[in-house]
Amino acid sequence: MAKTVVLRKKKRTFKSWLNEESTAGYIFSLPFIIGFLMFMVVPMGLSLYYSFCKYDIQNAPTWVGLDNYIKIFTNDKTFSKALGVTCYFALVGTPLKVIFALIVALILNHESRAVGFYRAVYYLPSIIGGSVAVAILWRRLFESNGTLNAILSKVFPGMAGFNWFGEGPAIWVLIILTVWQFGSSMLIFLSALKQIPRELYEAADVDGAVPFQQFWKVTLPLLTPTIFFNLVQQTINSFLAFTQSKLITNGAPRNSTLFYTVYQYNKAFPNQGKSQMGYASALAWIMLVIVTVVTALLFKSRSKWVYDG
Amino acid sequence: MKKFVALFLALALALSLTLASAELNVGTYDPATAGDVQLGFGWWGNQVRDEVTKAVADFFTENYPNVTFNLNTQVWDNYWALMNTYSANNDLPDIMQQDYAFIEQWVAAGDLLDLTPYVESGALDLSGVPQNIIDTGKVGDGLYAICAGVNAPALLYNKTLTDELGITVPEINLTWDEFEEISRKIYAEKGIGVVFGQGNSENPLTYYARSLGYTALWNAEGVVPTAEEMAGYYADLMADVAEGWMFNTDQIANVNVVDLAQNPLVYGTTNDVRTWCAFAFSNQIAAFQKAATADGIELGITSWAAQNPTAANYMKPGQFFSITTDTKNPDLAVAFLNYLINDVQANVILRAERGVPANSEVAAAIADEVNKLDPTYGIAVDYLALVENNSSPIFPPLPSYAGTANNDVIQRLSDEALLKNPQITAEEAGQDFVDSVNEIAADY
Numbered sequence: 063m064a065k066t067v068v069l070r071k072k073k074r075t076f077k078s079w080l081n082e083e084s085t086a087g088y089i090f091s092l093p094f095i096i097g098f099l100m101f102m103v104v105p106m107g108l109s110l111y112y113s114f115c116k117y118d119i120q121n122a123p124t125w126v127g128l129d130n131y132i133k134i135f136t137n138d139k140t141f142s143k144a145l146g147v148t149c150y151f152a153l154v155g156t157p158l159k160v161i162f163a164l165i166v167a168l169i170l171n172h173e174s175r176a177v178g179f180y181r182a183v184y185y186l187p188s189i190i191g192g193s194v195a196v197a198i199l200w201r202r203l204f205e206s207n208g209t210l211n212a213i214l215s216k217v218f219p220g221m222a223g224f225n226w227f228g229e230g231p232a233i234w235v236l237i238i239l240t241v242w243q244f245g246s247s248m249l250i251f252l253s254a255l256k257q258i259p260r261e262l263y264e265a266a267d268v269d270g271a272v273p274f275q276q277f278w279k280v281t282l283p284l285l286t287p288t289i290f291f292n293l294v295q296q297t298i299n300s301f302l303a304f305t306q307s308k309l310i311t312n313g314a315p316r317n318s319t320l321f322y323t324v325y326q327y328n329k330a331f332p333n334q335g336k337s338q339m340g341y342a343s344a345l346a347w348i349m350l351v352i353v354t355v356v357t358a359l360l361f362k363s364r365s366k367w368v369y370d371g
Numbered sequence: 372m373k374k375f376v377a378l379f380l381a382l383a384l385a386l387s388l389t390l391a392s393a394e395l396n397v398g399t400y401d402p403a404t405a406g407d408v409q410l411g412f413g414w415w416g417n418q419v420r421d422e423v424t425k426a427v428a429d430f431f432t433e434n435y436p437n438v439t440f441n442l443n444t445q446v447w448d449n450y451w452a453l454m455n456t457y458s459a460n461n462d463l464p465d466i467m468q469q470d471y472a473f474i475e476q477w478v479a480a481g482d483l484l485d486l487t488p489y490v491e492s493g494a495l496d497l498s499g500v501p502q503n504i505i506d507t508g509k510v511g512d513g514l515y516a517i518c519a520g521v522n523a524p525a526l527l528y529n530k531t532l533t534d535e536l537g538i539t540v541p542e543i544n545l546t547w548d549e550f551e552e553i554s555r556k557i558y559a560e561k562g563i564g565v566v567f568g569q570g571n572s573e574n575p576l577t578y579y580a581r582s583l584g585y586t587a588l589w590n591a592e593g594v595v596p597t598a599e600e601m602a603g604y605y606a607d608l609m610a611d612v613a614e615g616w617m618f619n620t621d622q623i624a625n626v627n628v629v630d631l632a633q634n635p636l637v638y639g640t641t642n643d644v645r646t647w648c649a650f651a652f653s654n655q656i657a658a659f660q661k662a663a664t665a666d667g668i669e670l671g672i673t674s675w676a677a678q679n680p681t682a683a684n685y686m687k688p689g690q691f692f693s694i695t696t697d698t699k700n701p702d703l704a705v706a707f708l709n710y711l712i713n714d715v716q717a718n719v720i721l722r723a724e725r726g727v728p729a730n731s732e733v734a735a736a737i738a739d740e741v742n743k744l745d746p747t748y749g750i751a752v753d754y755l756a757l758v759e760n761n762s763s764p765i766f767p768p769l770p771s772y773a774g775t776a777n778n779d780v781i782q783r784l785s786d787e788a789l790l791k792n793p794q795i796t797a798e799e800a801g802q803d804f805v806d807s808v809n810e811i812a813a814d815y
Contacts, residue, residue, distance in 0.1 A: 119459035120480035140783075201625060207641045223643070228621030315624035316786045328778070331452035334571070335774020336476060337459075 113343035118336040130344035141345070143317050144325040145352075147233065151321065152300035152356075155237040160292050163244035164285070167251035168277075181252070188245030196239070197309035204235050227311065229318045236306045236319055247292045254288035255281070283369040290368045294360050301353050322349055395434050395716070398494045398709035402435040405703045411464030412707075413443040413457075414690070415450035417631045417658035420724050427720045431710060438703065448629045451774070457697075458482050465698040466708060469516045469691035471507060472573070476771040477693070478510040484694040485513035489705045496713055499730035507688040510768070516691030517712055520654060520726025522751070523674075523686050523758040524578065526550075527636060527659050528648035529563075530671035536560055543674045543684075543757045550676030551611065557647045558616035565617045566635045566646035567608065567789065568628030571782035573773060575650060577766060578675055579604045582683035587766035589773070593809035602801030605788040609797055612789055618643070619791040631655065636670075637662040650675055653754050654689050654726040656747045670747075672754045674761070684762040686755065689726030723748050727755055772808075772815040780807040 079085060113130060117123035134141050166184055170177050190196055203209050204226040215222035226235050258281060266276045304323040307313060313320035313328075326349070330342035414424060421444045428440040443464055445453055451473070457463045463482060477483050489495040497505055500518070508516035526545060533540055538553055558564050569575045577588040580596050589595055611617035626644055627633040636649040637659060651659065653672065660670050677683035692711060694704045710717050718733050719740045728734040741748045784800050787793060795803070 118480075119455060120482065140779075205625065205640065206643065223641075225621055225624075227625035229624075232624060311624065314786075315620045316790070317783075331455065332774065332778050333448040334451055334473065334777050335772070337452075337455050338775075 109343040109346055112340045113347050115340040117338075117340040117343075119339050120336065123340060126340070130341050131348075133341070134344060134348065140317060140320070140325060144320045144322045147318065147320055148301060148303075148322040151233060151237060151240075151303065152297055155240045156293065156296045156300050158237065159241045159244050159296055160247055160289060162241050163247035163292065164251050164289070166244065167248045167255060168281075170248075171252060171255045181249070184248060185245035188243045193305075194309060197305070200235065200239055200310050227315070229315050232311055232315065232319045236310060239306050239310070240300065240303065247296060250288055250292060251285070254285055258284045286368045287370065290360075290364060294357060297356060297360065298353055301349070301356070395431070395710050396496075396714040397706040398489075398496055398713075399492065400494050400702045400706040402431075402438050402703055402706050405435075405437060405700060407437050407439075408700055408703060409439045409441050410466065410700065410704060410707060411441045411443065412466045413445075413450075413454065413464040414468035415445050415447045416468075417446075417655075419658045419661055419722075420444075423721050423724050427711065427717050430717065430720055431707060438707075446629050461697050463695040463697040465694060465700065465704040467693055467695055468519065469693040471688050471691070471765075472769045473774055474508070474516055474691065474693075475510055475768050476774065478513070478515050479771055482695055482697070483515040484696050484698065484701060485515060486517070486694065486705070487512075487514050489701075490514065494702065494705050495709050499713060499732040501729075501731065504688060504729045507765070507768075508691055516688075516693045517708060518688035518690075518729040519692050519711070520689040520723060520728055521686055521755065522652045522654040522689035522726035523755055523762070524574065524684060525651055525653040525656065525751075525754060526648050526673050526675050527651045527656055528671050528673065529636065529663075530669045531667065532557065532561065532563065532647055533671065540671060540673050543754070543761050544680040545673050545676045546680060547607065547676045547678050551614075554611070554616045554647070555614065558614075562642040563645045563647050564615070564643070565611070565648060566623050566626055566628065566644070567617055567650070567785070568623070568626070568634070568646070569650050570785045570789075571777050573769070573777055573781060575675070576601075576604060576781065578677055578683045581685070581763065581766070582677035582679045584679075584682060586764075589770060589776075589808060589812070590767075591770045591812065593812040594805045598802040598805040599798070600801070601804050602797045605784065605800035605804075606797035608785070608788045609793050612791065612793075617789070618646075620786050620789045621791060623789075631658045632662045634659070634662070637666065637668065652687070652689065652726075653751045653758075654724060656751050657722070657724050657745055660747045672750055674758065681761045682763050684758055685765040686758055686762060687765055688729070719744075723751070727752060770812065772811050775815070776808045776811050779811065780804060 112123055114125060114127055115123035116126045116129070170180055170184070205211070206223045206225055210226070211221055211224055214224070224231075226232065262280050262284075263276060266280055271279065302323060303321055304327070307319055307321035307324045308327065311319040313324055322345070326342050326345045329338045329345065331337060412424070412428060414420065416424070424444070425442055428442060432439055441464065443453075450468075454463065454467060458480065469477065469483070474483075486495055490497055495517075497517070504518050504521065505514070507518060508514055528540060530540075533553070536557060538556060540553065541549065554565050567575075573588055580588040580600075583596060583600055585595050587595055594601065608617065612619050622643060623635075626635050626639075628635070628649070632638060634649055635644050635646045639645040649659070656670060656672055663670055674680050674684050692708055694701060694708060698704050711721070712728075713730055713733060715733055715736045718728050718730075718737045721728075722741050722745050723734075723737065724745075728737065738748075738752070781804075784804055787795055788797070788800055
């Protein structure tokens with residue numbers, strides 16, 4: 063009895079503190095915690111403050127209250143235009159991308175030696191992502207006498223010299239790019255497909271279900287959680303998309319491809335004149351609210367169509 | 372053999388420069404006493420400018436090995452955004468290129484060093500620079516910028532093409548009617564039109580306002596001409612787009628006019644994105660010609676088209692060199708600035724790419740040497756001599772809101788006016804322009 067008391071009273075040295083499991087945990091998570099504080103919490107706090115200021119980054123911010131927000135909602139046509147373009151891009155591009163990823167995943171869901179190769183090939187576009195090289199490639203592909211028109215005009219002679227960068231088609235140049243980068247969604251679908259129990263297909267076979275019925279009644283319902291995950295992730299990504307618009311079209315023509323984030327960037331870092339950092343910060347906070355609402359709506363719809371077993 | 376000759380000439384030049392380089396013209400401060408320091412130097416530019424500016428900095432280092440350079444070059448569109456962020460961190464390069472358009476904004480932000488004391492002490496020698504050129508770098512009582520070279524608005528055009536079609540472009544004083552007539556003819560024969568590439572710049576509007584008899588487009592309060600008068604500017608563009616030869620917003624959406632090497636005057640795979648002329652500045656002929664040579668195009672130069680060209684045209688300090696308040700070695704930076712402005716060898720290396728040197732003695736001394744290096748220099752000098760007698764005094768520096776108005780108003784309205792089927796009338800565009808700019812001016 064006395065022995066245990068002695069043990070409890072043993073001095074808590076620095077070394078023993080270091081050896082505690084929770085200390086190791088804190089130390090290992092420290093890089094993240096520091097990064098999170100420095101690159102997320104502090105900048106977000108600052109940006110919230112700046113959103114109520116007139117701030118040009120060369121001079122000290124001055125408090126203007128709700129002025130920025132009022133101006134955005136009452137007297138900024140570009141805001142509504144950019145928001146419209148972004149919503150269009152997100153609401154059209156995301157489902158297309160997810161559907162495309164699903165189709166390719168279904169095709170690649172076979173046991174064959176070539177499949178591994180194809181998986182890698184189809185994943186490649188997602189890795190090179192929104193780089194400058196891809197932007198240049200894309201501009202050349204879609205030029206009026208570019209590769210795409212050369213191929214299309216063989217089938218549809220009317221397509222020769224078609225101007226993809228005009229108002230209307232231009233946003234589709236960006237949508238096609240995002241659909242092309244379906245790799246990560248595809249990989250998630252592939253692993254989900256692998257987890258569907260074989261027995262279910264065998265049972266469906268016994269019941270006489272044709273492949274389409276098997277897909278419709280077995281595969282799709284069991285994939286809905288994955289579809290949901292991909293949809294949420296890609297929707298958020300689409301709302302925050304930046305590089306495609308900035309590098310390929312820079313919003314032209316007539317802001318018809320101006321993503322919200324690019325508009326925000328142009329306000330914060332204009333190519334001429336003073337920065338409007340306060341205004342840009344207000345735009346950012348409005349975007350945060352919009353993304354939150356859209357995500358909440360998606361989650362709300364979950365119970366209606368996602369099969370949770 | 373040709374290569375050998377070129378190499379020999381380059382070596383001979385380098386040798387003659389090194390031999391002659393015992394004394395660089397650096398003013399009264401001796402850079403050798405500065406210790407081991409690095410000077411930051413930032414500019415916007417093009418490939419030719421990047422090469423010559425790097426060479427001029429290297430030459431300084433050769434003479435003063437204790438001074439090295441951190442060079443930072445951007446294209447115009449990225450330059451200001453980047454410098455703005457540096458400014459926020461008090462991390463601007465010691466020497467930055469500045470522009471007549473935005474100097475007031477930068478002085479107001481307290482980023483530029485007043486050079487008056489250095490001129491008074493003799494550290495910065497401006498005796499060779501004409502007073503009217505020195506004055507362009509003044510804001511209030513302070514001198515914040517030194518002219519890096521004189522230039523003028525210049526319409527650079529594809530002379531190979533106009534010669535082929537037997538079209539004579541006037542040497543200067545191109546009227547808007549002549550411009551339209553030439554454009555129509557070229558478009559009819561070759562399908563090459565005009566890419567009006569100044570969408571986000573006040574320059575063509577200023578030119579238009581001056582052509583009407585005003586000195587400037589705008590002042591601190593707002594737009595000077597009336598809405599009806601500005602409607603005329605948009606009406607011209609709309610009429611030209613309707614004729615087909617001025618390319619519309621959709622056609623030029625994928626065209627890059629800022630990077631000279633990609634400008635449709637010298638680059639493009641089909642005629643419907645090629646232009647026969649570019650609204651540029653006289654010093655840019657060097658970089659444009661360098662890009663055009665690959666396509667076998669020779670460039671010509673004339674003034675921008677206007678109803679009244681002599682009222683509209685002007686001589687302009689092309690760029691400025693300014694010393695920023697973030698510098699830790701102001702004396703050394705001033706010595707380097709003095710070298711850039713007054714040293715003959717430095718200006719041979721710089722090849723007058725930024726415009727004809729402001730120091731008239733230097734300009735005369737380098738003429739032969741630079742002409743040998745770059746034949747376009749003579750063309751630019753001849754053109755400037757014509758402009759001198761066919762122009763009006765320059766407008767005052769732009770009000771500080773100008774950059775914002777360029778991005779938010781001028782770009783939007785020129786996109787609208789250049790639409791194939793415009794959704795607003797010229798009158799509405801003129802009214803919108805005046806109202807929107809005045810609103811920005813009031814709120815700045």
